[in-house]
Amino acid sequence: MAQIFTYITHKGGVADDTALELAAAAKKIDAGAAVTAIVTGTGSDLDAVCNDVAASYSEVWKIDNPALAYPNAEAVRKALINILPAGAILLLPHDTFGMDLGPGLSIKTNSAFVADVADIEGTDGTTLKLVRQEFSGQVSTHVTCDASAGAILNIRPGVCKADESKSAGGKVVDKSGNAGDLKAGRKFLEMVQAEVGDVDITKSDVLVSVGRGIEEQDNIEIAKELAEAMGADLSCSRPIVDAKWMEKSRQVGTSGQTVKPKVYMAMGISGSFQHLGGIKGSPYMIAVNKNPKAPIFQVADVGIVANILEFMPELTEKIKEL
Amino acid sequence: MEILVCVKRVPDTSENEIAVNSDGTDIDRDDLVYSVNEWDNYAVEEAIQIVDRVGGKVTVVAVGDDESEEVLRREMAMGAHEGLLLSDDAFAGSDGKGIATILKAAVEKGKYDLVLTGAQADAGAGQVGGMLAAMLDQPYASLVNKIEVIDDKTLKVGREIEGGNQEMNEIQMPCVLSIQTGINEPRYVGIRGIRKVASVEIPVLGASDLGVSSDAVGAAAAKVKVQDYFVPQLGAGAEMLEGSTEEIIDKLIELLKAKGGLK
Numbered sequence A: 001m002a003q004i005f006t007y008i009t010h011k012g013g014v015a016d017d018t019a020l021e022l023a024a025a026a027k028k029i030d031a032g033a034a035v036t037a038i039v040t041g042t043g044s045d046l047d048a049v050c051n052d053v054a055a056s057y058s059e060v061w062k063i064d065n066p067a068l069a070y071p072n073a074e075a076v077r078k079a080l081i082n083i084l085p086a087g088a089i090l091l092l093p094h095d096t097f098g099m100d101l102g103p104g105l106s107i108k109t110n111s112a113f114v115a116d117v118a119d120i121e122g123t124d125g126t127t128l129k130l131v132r133q134e135f136s137g138q139v140s141t142h143v144t145c146d147a148s149a150g151a152i153l154n155i156r157p158g159v160c161k162a163d164e165s166k167s168a169g170g171k172v173v174d175k176s177g178n179a180g181d182l183k184a185g186r187k188f189l190e191m192v193q194a195e196v197g198d199v200d201i202t203k204s205d206v207l208v209s210v211g212r213g214i215e216e217q218d219n220i221e222i223a224k225e226l227a228e229a230m231g232a233d234l235s236c237s238r239p240i241v242d243a244k245w246m247e248k249s250r251q252v253g254t255s256g257q258t259v260k261p262k263v264y265m266a267m268g269i270s271g272s273f274q275h276l277g278g279i280k281g282s283p284y285m286i287a288v289n290k291n292p293k294a295p296i297f298q299v300a301d302v303g304i305v306a307n308i309l310e311f312m313p314e315l316t317e318k319i320k321e322l
Numbered sequence B: 001m002e003i004l005v006c007v008k009r010v011p012d013t014s015e016n017e018i019a020v021n022s023d024g025t026d027i028d029r030d031d032l033v034y035s036v037n038e039w040d041n042y043a044v045e046e047a048i049q050i051v052d053r054v055g056g057k058v059t060v061v062a063v064g065d066d067e068s069e070e071v072l073r074r075e076m077a078m079g080a081h082e083g084l085l086l087s088d089d090a091f092a093g094s095d096g097k098g099i100a101t102i103l104k105a106a107v108e109k110g111k112y113d114l115v116l117t118g119a120q121a122d123a124g125a126g127q128v129g130g131m132l133a134a135m136l137d138q139p140y141a142s143l144v145n146k147i148e149v150i151d152d153k154t155l156k157v158g159r160e161i162e163g164g165n166q167e168m169n170e171i172q173m174p175c176v177l178s179i180q181t182g183i184n185e186p187r188y189v190g191i192r193g194i195r196k197v198a199s200v201e202i203p204v205l206g207a208s209d210l211g212v213s214s215d216a217v218g219a220a221a222a223k224v225k226v227q228d229y230f231v232p233q234l235g236a237g238a239e240m241l242e243g244s245t246e247e248i249i250d251k252l253i254e255l256l257k258a259k260g261g262l263k
């Protein structure tokens, strides 16, 4: 079996949750593998991350370079091309960094690429057997990946249970000298923080959340009335913000807010992983959707098959009568 | 500025319930409503807006069968100036790398300052743009939600990252960008607009026109292959409330009260 590597994303000297998830994912490919983590960055933050993840990996390859102070995917790619052995399997998180890095890196290393891997079933020789989803999670697929010349797998965050054992006791190896020239055609300028809105949905106990099933802007009012009757706050999925029907600060998901309510009402939301990725703390989830096969019903506690445009006004009416 | 936008014809998930066919080899494609991939529509709108500001031309390109012509026409009705269909039996079964290989050949037949793709399409991969950029040896930025033209060589682009924060970058053209939804408000296309472009000729190029070797694309070249489709049973699934709407609402209110959902 090929050598397995993971790439560790980190911020402020702290490794991302995916660092330990990828360690677990690597074991699903090859239970006996000696897995190497690659950490890029610069200075004391980088050292802190390397020392931290060393407990979970056989080896940690550190690449310290000022050009990597901000993880510019193009510069990271150049470093990886120079240090990865031929035929390596590299695991990346399927987040906004992994999406930026993985596809192009696979071309440059002439290895296979699989995006958004939802599960790893195992290997058959040099063929990896994986599970993915298509159509925003409405169907799943078994996928084979010919890894004979190497593979880059972007693993969906949250699907592999982190390996917390911290028993690998790996050593940190400085590979900075092997990284080569990291000049890139894309230059990081600055970070613009997301706007703060009128309500902070991250503090709400009860959320009525609307998705594309609301169909029209005017119908937002129907959801608002329900939220008011319940004493809940109103939140939404991404298409509602894209359409400018609600403020970005009310968007739940990986590219929006992370909420931790006690009760979450998903109204006309299909249940994509990017949406669910913003819901933490296992709230009691109620889903109303007209499609009985909507993926949201697999994760909700209670499901109701109904047209939200008819269901919500009736529910509001009944609550007001209480 | 010469801009090429890659567009894909996909089943419209807001119009269809996607189901697996009887033998699990595909989704059930009878009676599906197709449209242009949501992300690609934003990419075309962005290209049109850039050209409106700085001049130039927008070309839309699709890899697909004859039916993909309809999405090219739709995007031309929006304001794209030219369409290009890349179609060949040899392309069938291509994986992401295969599609990028075909698109690369089309890019090299033109002279584009900027190539746009959607951030992802129906299989949720988000791979073709980054692969295409690497094959062309051009800089790339994914999940772009802002584009500012600085001069004829330089763009300032915002990438949407976790938490809705925006990473600003300077990038040199020619380059490839994948476009995230919400970057703009795609214009409405009426039936009138579609009629206007109904008879515009859309060139069709096959493997030999593009100089693409048929063993570099298609099912035989694909390292990544879908074996079957299925609907997973994850966990226990939701307790489905059934009965009359009245009964359902009474039960739901009881549950909401118990779980602290009513104040």
Ligand SMILES: Cc1cc2nc3c(=O)[nH]c(=O)nc-3n(C[C@H](O)[C@H](O)[C@H](O)COP(=O)(O)OP(=O)(O)OC[C@H]3O[C@@H](n4cnc5c(N)ncnc54)[C@H](O)[C@@H]3O)c2cc1C
Residues within 6 Å of the ligand: A096, A136, A210, A211, A212, A213, A214, A215, A236, A237, A238, A239, A251, A252, A253, A254, A255, A256, A257, A267, A268, A269, A270, A271, A272, A273, A274, A275, A278, A288, A289, A290, A291, A294, A306, A307, A308, A309, B013, B014, B119, B120, B143
């Ligand atoms: C990098 C990246 C980041 C992303 N970040 C986020 C994020 O932070 N948050 C987020 O939400 N998404 C995010 N997305 C988008 C995500 O992939 C999905 O496209 C999105 O979550 C879908 O929203 P939805 O469920 O409202 O719409 P859809 O998937 O279109 O679902 C609409 C649902 O409503 C149902 N419905 C329709 N009409 C009715 C009716 N009248 N009554 C009842 N039900 C009805 C349908 O059956 C369907 O299930 C991101 C995508 C990418 C690529």
Ligand SMILES: Nc1ncnc2c1ncn2[C@@H]1O[C@H](COP(=O)(O)O)[C@@H](O)[C@H]1O
Residues within 6 Å of the ligand: B005, B006, B007, B008, B009, B037, B039, B040, B061, B062, B063, B064, B096, B099, B116, B117, B118, B119, B120, B121, B122, B123, B124, B125, B126, B127, B128, B129
């Ligand atoms: N068959 C295709 N024809 C044209 N463009 C495509 C095709 N497949 C993918 N793309 C482009 O690549 C983007 C990302 O798709 P994917 O990598 O398949 O998720 C899409 O939004 C399109 O811009």
